[in-house]
Amino acid sequence: MDGLQVGLQFLFTGLNPLQQILHCVLQWATFARSWFVIDARMQPPGKIATMCSVRLQGKHKPIYHAMSDCGDHVVVINTKQIAFSGNKWEQKVYSSHSGYPGGFKQVTAAQLHHKDPKAIVKLAVYGMLPRNLHRRTMMQRLHIFADDELPEDIQANLTEELPQPREIPRKLSEYTQEEIDAFPRLWTPQ
Amino acid sequence: MAARSMLRSVWTSFAGLKVGATCPMVKVQQRIIVPQLPALTVQSRGIRQVVEKKDNKTTTIEGQILDVPAAPQPPNPTAKCPIYRWNLQHKYNYTDVLLLSQFIRSDGGLLPRKITGLCLEEHRKIAICVQMAHRAGLLPDHKPKLPEGHVPKRPKPQLNRYLTRWSIDSVKPIYKSGLKWSKRRMPVGDPALKDNVCYSVKPLYLKH
Numbered sequence: 001m002d003g004l005q006v007g008l009q010f011l012f013t014g015l016n017p018l019q020q021i022l023h024c025v026l027q028w029a030t031f032a033r034s035w036f037v038i039d040a041r042m043q044p045p046g047k048i049a050t051m052c053s054v055r056l057q058g059k060h061k062p063i064y065h066a067m068s069d070c071g072d073h074v075v076v077i078n079t080k081q082i083a084f085s086g087n088k089w090e091q092k093v094y095s096s097h098s099g100y101p102g103g104f105k106q107v108t109a110a111q112l113h114h115k116d117p118k119a120i121v122k123l124a125v126y127g128m129l130p131r132n133l134h135r136r137t138m139m140q141r142l143h144i145f146a147d148d149e150l151p152e153d154i155q156a157n158l159t160e161e162l163p164q165p166r167e168i169p170r171k172l173s174e175y176t177q178e179e180i181d182a183f184p185r186l187w188t189p190q
Numbered sequence: 191m192a193a194r195s196m197l198r199s200v201w202t203s204f205a206g207l208k209v210g211a212t213c214p215m216v217k218v219q220q221r222i223i224v225p226q227l228p229a230l231t232v233q234s235r236g237i238r239q240v241v242e243k244k245d246n247k248t249t250t251i252e253g254q255i256l257d258v259p260a261a262p263q264p265p266n267p268t269a270k271c272p273i274y275r276w277n278l279q280h281k282y283n284y285t286d287v288l289l290l291s292q293f294i295r296s297d298g299g300l301l302p303r304k305i306t307g308l309c310l311e312e313h314r315k316i317a318i319c320v321q322m323a324h325r326a327g328l329l330p331d332h333k334p335k336l337p338e339g340h341v342p343k344r345p346k347p348q349l350n351r352y353l354t355r356w357s358i359d360s361v362k363p364i365y366k367s368g369l370k371w372s373k374r375r376m377p378v379g380d381p382a383l384k385d386n387v388c389y390s391v392k393p394l395y396l397k398h
Contacts, residue, residue, distance in 0.1 A: 042350055083350035086378035086398060090361040108363045110349060169285035169352070171328045183288040184262050186272040187306050189237060 030063055034072045035157040039164060040121065041078040044085055047165040048076060049124035056129065056138040066134075073141045075154060080117040080146040083166075084109065094123065117146040271309040279312075280386045284322035284353065287329065294320055298332040311382075318380045325354040353379045 013020070036055055040048050051074075054060055058070035084092070092109040112119050121144055129135045143154060238253035264275040273279060282289050293306055293316050300320060303313045323329050327350070355377050364374050375397035388394055 081350055083352055085351070085353045086376050087351075087354055087356050087358070087361040088376050088378075088398070089349050089351060090358065091364050091376045093363045093365055093367070106363070106365055110347060113349070114347060169326070169328060170287070171330055172287045172291055172332075173330055175288065180288060184264075184276070186264075186276055186289070186292055188261075189305060 030061075031070065034159045035154075036072060036074045037158050037161045038074065038076050039078055039161070040076050041081045041164075042083045042168045043164055043166050045079075045082050045120050045124050048082075048121060049128050051162060051165065052076065052121075052125045052142060053128035053138075056125070056141055057134075066130075069134075069137075071134075071138055071141060073143065073157070075143045075145070075150065075158065076121055077145045077148055077150065079121045079144055080113075082113070082117075082120060089113075094119075118144040270307065271312050272307055273312045273316075274309070282319065283383070283386065284319045284326060285328070286319075287323060290316060290320050290323055291329065291332070294329070294332055296332060297334040298324060298329060315382050318382050322353060322355075322380070325358070326350075326352045355380050 015023070038048055038051060055074050056071045057066075058064045058068075058072065061070055064070055089110040090108055093106050094109065094112050095104070095106045097104045107115075109120060122139075122142075125142055126135070126139060129138050237256050239256050241252045241254050243250045243252070264272075265277050266275050269275045273282075278289070284290075293301055293308070295301060298320075300313075300317055303310070306313070308316065320329075324332075364376065367374050377396060378398050379394065379396050381396060384394065384396070386394070
């Protein structure tokens with residue numbers, strides 16, 4: 001079928017079949033939907049969410065257009081080990097209303113994370129996507145996992161791992177004794 | 191400091207002497223030149239290690255002076271505060287654990303300013319950085335000793351955090367955060383570290 005199509009196209013264009021096939025391959029490559037992986041360990045959920053929303057919309061591609069459905073899949077792992085800066089675990093409040101009277105619920109980030117470790121990242125990405133009908137389809141392309149384990153079919157699809165936005169600081173126990181000795185003593189007791 | 195105190199005692203002893211009336215016409219120099227002691231004779235107490243020796247009935251607790259090799263000279267030796275001596279004024283953060291661990295005790299508390307020799311502002315900045323490092327979990331071995339057999343009532347939730355200004359139990363949730371022009375912001379970091387060197391294009395945000 002493809003050969004026939006190529007042959008037919010060859011009749012109407014000035015390109016040879018090899019160039020035509022290359023053009024098809026390049027078209028498939030540019031419009032293919034890739035799968036990204038982000039490790040959210042010790043990362044702020046807001047920064048993870050911006051990276052996710054950019055790739056879900058397809059804004060990282062030069063061929064982006066809002067109507068051309070060029071978004072990619074994003075897989076976020078280790079959301080259980082997310083890190084908030086400041087005192088946001090206690091201060092940040094997630095509100096919702098069930099629609100019924102007396103159904104207004106306000107939950108702190110710590111309580112929400114305890115109840116559902118995926119919810120914080122999900123809500124963050126949801127709030128960063130454009131407020132149109134594409135948002136729901138983009139959220140379906142977002143896959144969040146609280147820990148390291150991925151199902152095999154998703155793992156088979158992954159193409160690229162994105163670098164973490166925040167540099168994880170090293171604990172004192174992670175420094176080798178040589179590094180600790182190499183650091184000069186700033187003061188000596190008198 | 192000992193050298194300074196020794197020199198001061200020498201100065202006072204010399205000042206106390208009455209200069210003999212050898213030449214009343216010649217103006218006696220008020221300033222008496224104190225002999226400069228060579229560096230080898232300057233005494234310093236040094237870092238000691240506590241060693242306990244137990245015989246049959248006697249226990250001897252000795253403070254043995256450790257042989258510390260000669261440390262490299264700081265780039266600014268005339269300054270009073272150790273951080274100014276090493277030109278680290280606005281360059282350290284809560285992540286610089288190697289620096290912060292030199293000013294803390296084994297159970298996580300800060301050493302007094304009179305011992306470390308820090309100036310007041312730097313002492314406060316280091317206190318803030320040490321607090322933030324403890325809350326971020328970067329100093330796992332400097333926790334206070336709990337009494338034996340202590341079982342925590344409720345298992346504490348292990349939440350990762352960084353740049354926490356306030357203590358965890360003292361903070362209340364922001365139920366009404368307000369409208370765009372009057373939001374109740376969540377503080378991050380500390381304004382004492384506002385003058386730190388910023389290598390990124392974006393400035394340091396303290397209110398999120």
